[in-house]
Amino acid sequence: MSQNDSVFDRAKALFLHFAEPLQLEQRYAGCSLLRRLTTPDKTITFRLSLQMDDGTIKVIDAYRVQFNDDLGPYKGGLRFHPQVSLDEITALAFWMYLKTAVVDIPFGGAKGGIKIDYQNLSAAEQERLTKKFAIMLTSSIGEDTDIPAPDVNTGAREMAWMLDAWRMTSGSYHRDMVTGKPLDMGGSQGRVESTGRGCITTLAQAAADAGIDPEGATAAVQGFGKVGRNAALELVRRGCRVIAVSDIDGAVFCQDGLDVPALAEHSDRTGSVAGFPGGQAIEHGGVLTAECDFLVPAALEDAITEQIAPDIRAKIIAEGANGPTTQDAMRILHDKGVIVVPDILANAGGVIVSYFEWVQNRQQYYWTHEQVIQRMTKKLVQAYRRIADRAGQRNTSLRQAAYEIAIERVVGAMLERGVQ
Numbered sequence: 001m002s003q004n005d006s007v008f009d010r011a012k013a014l015f016l017h018f019a020e021p022l023q024l025e026q027r028y029a030g031c032s033l034l035r036r037l038t039t040p041d042k043t044i045t046f047r048l049s050l051q052m053d054d055g056t057i058k059v060i061d062a063y064r065v066q067f068n069d070d071l072g073p074y075k076g077g078l079r080f081h082p083q084v085s086l087d088e089i090t091a092l093a094f095w096m097y098l099k100t101a102v103v104d105i106p107f108g109g110a111k112g113g114i115k116i117d118y119q120n121l122s123a124a125e126q127e128r129l130t131k132k133f134a135i136m137l138t139s140s141i142g143e144d145t146d147i148p149a150p151d152v153n154t155g156a157r158e159m160a161w162m163l164d165a166w167r168m169t170s171g172s173y174h175r176d177m178v179t180g181k182p183l184d185m186g187g188s189q190g191r192v193e194s195t196g197r198g199c200i201t202t203l204a205q206a207a208a209d210a211g212i213d214p215e216g217a218t219a220a221v222q223g224f225g226k227v228g229r230n231a232a233l234e235l236v237r238r239g240c241r242v243i244a245v246s247d248i249d250g251a252v253f254c255q256d257g258l259d260v261p262a263l264a265e266h267s268d269r270t271g272s273v274a275g276f277p278g279g280q281a282i283e284h285g286g287v288l289t290a291e292c293d294f295l296v297p298a299a300l301e302d303a304i305t306e307q308i309a310p311d312i313r314a315k316i317i318a319e320g321a322n323g324p325t326t327q328d329a330m331r332i333l334h335d336k337g338v339i340v341v342p343d344i345l346a347n348a349g350g351v352i353v354s355y356f357e358w359v360q361n362r363q364q365y366y367w368t369h370e371q372v373i374q375r376m377t378k379k380l381v382q383a384y385r386r387i388a389d390r391a392g393q394r395n396t397s398l399r400q401a402a403y404e405i406a407i408e409r410v411v412g413a414m415l416e417r418g419v420q
């Protein structure tokens, strides 16, 4: 890993590296574009006091970073995790506006989080915490200003609680204030599986360009949360053998291909992929370095470091997580000829379907599952094609091309907007 352990500083350095060929400072002298593009618009930091079931009060740090809204209202998920920090949330908000720009949806980027071991709270504590967080954010959030969604450890249940908190305080329904809701509260078909499924949609495009048929190919998936599990299920749907899967508690391997639906059922029942009888236990790192065609890192940041990158044997990596590859590791993978579908494209299926959910809420007219998946696929394929064509023309990586497209879009809006 790099000497600098600020995720945001590293994200910024990477951004500046990819922005270099665009020569923004030279082309738009005096506009301070790079500074504006790498500084969050607004950072909200607050303290939450949570009453625990035993009556004691816990003091908790919470954040919402609104990074950029040049292309539309701020948009981005909420992460409830012990590792959350303002630094991490800022980096995630930064990536979020690049993601919405690269897939061409009318949103900016934001991210929120609570630093808490959320999974070890009782359900009542979780509900109190989530509703308090929603209420604290009321004046900063809204269907035309900033629209939260799920991220690590949050899902439809938390989004329903947030909507309920706002309904109780404002006295009216604004379903479009938050996306990733349960279906009967205005959620969209396909939202739960969208990130994982979309990740494999982009992977399949890259595989087709590389002449690899997913049917009969092999894959490894790191992480078995919402993203990893749906990515694994989609790989199986496309005839791929998923030979290795890990989560925080363990890793399993089966050369003939794991029975992924059975693994999902095992993980639901026991809380982990560990101990799955249909595979052999392996070391965590073994998933990233497994001999296979495709690798999907779908856990947290910095999973693929310069230490592990030389041992990666996959031909194509699709980044289901945000920021799973360090900059040094990127260089190593590039030199090895590994194709990497970058996070801002590979995991954009979630926010694309969030956008569709917001549209459906505003229309009060709901689409079928098939329509949602079809429209998400179309958006991702279009974005992939633009990125791959640009990368091909300029002989650069997909990530370089994706950053350039995203930056150009946001800069276009920034300049059109004027400065008065």
Ligand code: GLU
Binding pocket: 075, 076, 077, 078, 099, 147, 148, 149, 150, 151, 152, 179, 322, 347, 348, 350, 351, 352, 354
């Ligand atoms: N948390 C997801 C992401 O990182 C989804 C955000 C959203 O739907 O707004 O892309």
